[in-house]
Amino acid sequence: MSAPTLVTVDDVRAAADRLRGSIMRTPLIPAPWADPQRPLWIKPESLQVIGAFKVRGALNAIGRIDPDVRTRGVVAYSSGNHAQAVAYAAARFGIDAHIVMPEETPAVKVARTREHGARVVLCGAGRREAVAAQLVEETGATLVPPFDHPDVIAGQGTIGLEIAEDLPDVGTVLIPVSGGGLASGIGTAIRALCPDARIYGVEPELAADTAAGLRRGSRVSMSIEDRNRTIADGLRSQPSELTFAHLQHVLTDVLTVSEGQIRSAVAELAIRARLVSEPSGAVALAAYRHHRLPPGKTVIILSGGNIEADLLAQIVAQSPEVGVHQGN
Amino acid sequence: MSAPTLVTVDDVRAAADRLRGSIMRTPLIPAPWADPQRPLWIKPESLQVIGAFKVRGALNAIGRIDPDVRTRGVVAYSSGNHAQAVAYAAARFGIDAHIVMPEETPAVKVARTREHGARVVLCGAGRREAVAAQLVEETGATLVPPFDHPDVIAGQGTIGLEIAEDLPDVGTVLIPVSGGGLASGIGTAIRALCPDARIYGVEPELAADTAAGLRRGSRVSMSIEDRNRTIADGLRSQPSELTFAHLQHVLTDVLTVSEGQIRSAVAELAIRARLVSEPSGAVALAAYRHHRLPPGKTVIILSGGNIEADLLAQIVAQSPEVGVHQGN
DSSP states (O other): OOOOOOOOHHHHHHHHHHHTTTSOOOOOEEOTTSOTTSOEEEEEGGGSTTSBTHHHHHHHHHHTSOHHHHTTOEEEEOSSHHHHHHHHHHHHHTOOEEEEEETTSOHHHHHHHHHTTOEEEEEOTTOHHHHHHHHHHHHOOEEOOSSSSHHHHHHHHHHHHHHHHHOTTOOEEEEEOSSSHHHHHHHHHHHHHOTTOEEEEEEEGGGOHHHHHHHHTSOOOOOHHHHTTSSOTTSOOOOOHHHHHHHHHHOSEEEEEOHHHHHHHHHHHHHHSOBOOOGGGGHHHHHHHHSOOOSSOEEEEEOBOOOOHHHHHHHHHTOGGGGTTTOO | OOOOOOOOHHHHHHHHHHHTTTSOOOOOEEOTTSOTTSOEEEEEGGGSTTSBTHHHHHHHHHHTSOHHHHTTOEEEEOSSHHHHHHHHHHHHHTOOEEEEEETTSOHHHHHHHHHTTOEEEEEOTTOHHHHHHHHHHHHOOEEOOSSSSHHHHHHHHHHHHHHHHHOTTOOEEEEEOSSSHHHHHHHHHHHHHOTTOEEEEEEEGGGOHHHHHHHHTSOOOOOHHHHTTSSOTTSOOOOOHHHHHHHHHHOSEEEEEOHHHHHHHHHHHHHHSOBOOOGGGGHHHHHHHHSOOOSSOEEEEEOBOOOOHHHHHHHHHTOGGGGTTTOO
16 A cells, blocks of 8 residues: 655645635734743634634635536535534535534534534434435535545645744644644644744543554554543544654654643633633643643644533633632 | 813824734634624734733833833833733833732732733722822832823724724724723724724723713713722723813714623623633623614724633623524
8 A cells, every 4th residue: 555645835835825815814822921931822723713723624625626516515524613614615615515413413513504504414323424425426515524635634734834934933833633634734834844843743641542653653543432531522533544644744743631631721721811712722732731842932723612601611610720820 | 271182093003113013913803603784803902912902002102201211110000901011011121110009909910910020019999099109209110001191092093003904994893991092092093094984982881981971072970889880890990081082082972781791792702702801801792782783894892801710600601592692
C-alpha cells in the first residue's frame, strides 16, 4: 500500500484564497495573564459564525466540487460542529444540504443545523453512514467527510497561515486532535512557514489513541466506549490513514490532559479571556497549563465554543479559584 | 456659562493613530442567529487585554500628557474597569500608576490591577476622590478621569472609526451609557462618518438618568442608592457637563432595559455568540432584543467582559431556553 499524498502549503494557500470573505479571519488574542516565560496568544475559532473551525474545511471542500455536480447538493453525517459547518457552507453556495444525525442528538443541535436551511435526516444508532450513502445514491449529492479528505485538511490549514502571518516568530503551537484534520492542516502550514516552531497535538487522556499511535508508529484503535468517556465530545474520533500520515509528518509530539484539567481550562477561558469554549476547544490551554513546555511565544487553538448552557454554568461555578490563581 | 467644546472626528482620528499597535482592533462579529430584518454585528471590546473598552481612553489620555509631566506617573480612582485600564496603560508607558480603590473592592479586582504593576491604595467609603487628590499633590502625578475628559472621549471614539471602516452602511449603533464617555466618542465618529446612522444610548431602567436628562434637555441626578440597584455595576455613573453636551449632540435617543432583559442578554451572548459579557456589557443586546428598532444593519457594543465566575454561572444556568429561543 503506497503512502498517502500529503497536502502542501500551496494547497492551503489556495484554500485561503477560496475562503476569503466567507469566514472570519480570527484575531490572535494576547493573554498577558499567562506564564511570562511562554507569552500566550489564543486563536478563537469559537468566533466563527457556527462557533467552530469546521466551517473552513467544509467551505473549501464544497468549493472544490465540480460546479455541475455541486448543484446536486451535499450530504454529511455528524451530530456536532461538522453538521452546522456543512449546513452553513451549503447555504453560502445556495445548494441543498442533507445532514444525517443520530436520533438521540440533542434538540438544540438539530435546531441549529436547520437554522442554516439544511434538511436533517434522523437515523438509528450506528446507521448514519448507511443512511448517508443511500442519500448520495438517491440525490447525486456529494459526501463531505469531517476530516478524511485533502480539501478539508487544506481548509483547516488556513488557520496556520493566519498564525504564521500574525506571529511569524511563534515558538510553539498547541492543537486539539481528534480525527486529525485540524492538526494536519495547521501543522502543514506552520511546518512550511515557521520551520523552527514546535507543533503539539493535544488529546484527552481518556481518548489518547493518537498519542499511542505516534509512539508506536502506526494507528492504534481505542473502542468507542472508551473514547466516549471524555467530556470533550468533539475529540472522540480517530485519525484516518490520510490524517495519521500528516500527523506523523508534522507533529513534534502529542500531549495528553485530564478531565479535570479540561474543565479548569474551560473556566479559565471564560473568566480570564472572556471566551466561551466547549471542552474540546479548551484542551490546548489545559496542555499549556499542565505540561512543561519550552519557553517562547505560544499559540493555542480554541477550536470551538458550542457548549450547553447547563454544562458551562456547572464548570464555571465549580472553579471559583480561576479568577485569582494566576494573580500575584 | 459657555457650552463645552466638543471632541471632533479629527481628535478621534488622532487618537486612533496614537493607539495603533497598543490595543486590539476588535473585529465585528456577525450574529446570523439574530433578527434577519436587522442583521446584527457585535463589537467585542471584552477581548481587549483588560476585558473592556476603557483601555482606549486611558492610553489616549496618558499619551497626551506632556512627557516631562508623564514621567511622574498617573493616578486614578476606580473599583472597576477603569482601574485596570489605567494600570495597564501606565505599564505600557513605563510609568507609575497609583490606583485608589474602596476597601470593600473584591480581592480579585485588586489582584488584577496589581498584575499590571500598579500600586493600589485602599481607602474608606466616600474618600477616594480626596485620597486621589492627595496623591496628585504628593507625587506630581496626573489624574486620569474615567470619562470626563476630551482625550478619554476621543480614545473611546476609536471604536466608532473602526465600525465606520468595517461596516460603512451601518444603520443603527447601540452603545451602553453610564458616564457617557463611550457613547460620546463613538457617537462623534459615527455622526461624522455615517451621517444617516441612528445612534442609541442604552441604560438600565434602574439607572436611567441620561434618558430622563435628554428628554428634559438638562442633566437629571439620581441618588447613588437608586443607581446601585442595577446589576449592571459599570453603568451606575452619571454624565458630566462635558459628556452630556456630547450626548445631546450625537444621540438619536436613549433606550432602557430591565434587569431580566440584561440577564437574558448575558446568557445569549455566552451561548449563541460564545462571548462572555459583564451585565453592563450586555445592555445593547438587551435593547436590540426588546425594542422595536428600525430595520437595517445594526451594531451593538459589547463594552466589557469582567464578570465574576459565580454570577456568570448563575445567569447562564437560569437561562436554559437561550439555546433555542431563536430557532426555527
